[in-house]
Amino acid sequence: MSSTKYKAEYAHANRAWSYPGARIRIAPDTATTVNDLNYEDFSDPRSSAAGVWSRRPGPAATDLIRFNKTRMDTYDGATRRMVAAHEFGHALGLCHKSGSGPNVVSSVMWPDVARSPDAPTDVDKANLKKLWG
Numbered sequence: 001m002s003s004t005k006y007k008a009e010y011a012h013a014n015r016a017w018s019y020p021g022a023r024i025r026i027a028p029d030t031a032t033t034v035n036d037l038n039y040e041d042f043s044d045p046r047s048s049a050a051g052v053w054s055r056r057p058g059p060a061a062t063d064l065i066r067f068n069k070t071r072m073d074t075y076d077g078a079t080r081r082m083v084a085a086h087e088f089g090h091a092l093g094l095c096h097k098s099g100s101g102p103n104v105v106s107s108v109m110w111p112d113v114a115r116s117p118d119a120p121t122d123v124d125k126a127n128l129k130k131l132w133g
């Protein structure tokens with residue numbers, strides 16, 4: 001079951017990654033579907049991470065996105081949406097992007113929240129297409 005107070009943020013992430021042309025179809029999270037992506041909140045003032053993604057292995061493998069309330073509650077809405085879209089990108093198999101100078105790309109997969117858009121960019125969409133066809 002998903003239990004997060006950041007429902008608007010994860011709804012944003014679902015929408016942002018369900019763009020026209022995306023091959024990924026994200027099932028609504030209801031009591032009657034088998035969940036493959038769950039959300040939880042936690043509070044850890046010692047962690048600089050606002051969001052943490054992990055995969056629970058096993059026959060009913062599920063992805064888990066955890067929001068750190070200690071960080072999330074200090075962010076504005078756009079930044080919280082970016083965190084949700086970023087962690088969702090991990091759940092879809094994308095890794096962090098980095099670069100500098102002429103190599104810099106606009107990506108929701110930047111590890112630094114201050115530099116990231118709140119929805120997948122053309123670079124992210126191209127990378128997702130490479131992964132999933």
Ligand SMILES: [Zn+2]
Pocket residue numbers: 086090096111
């Ligand atoms: Zn990340």
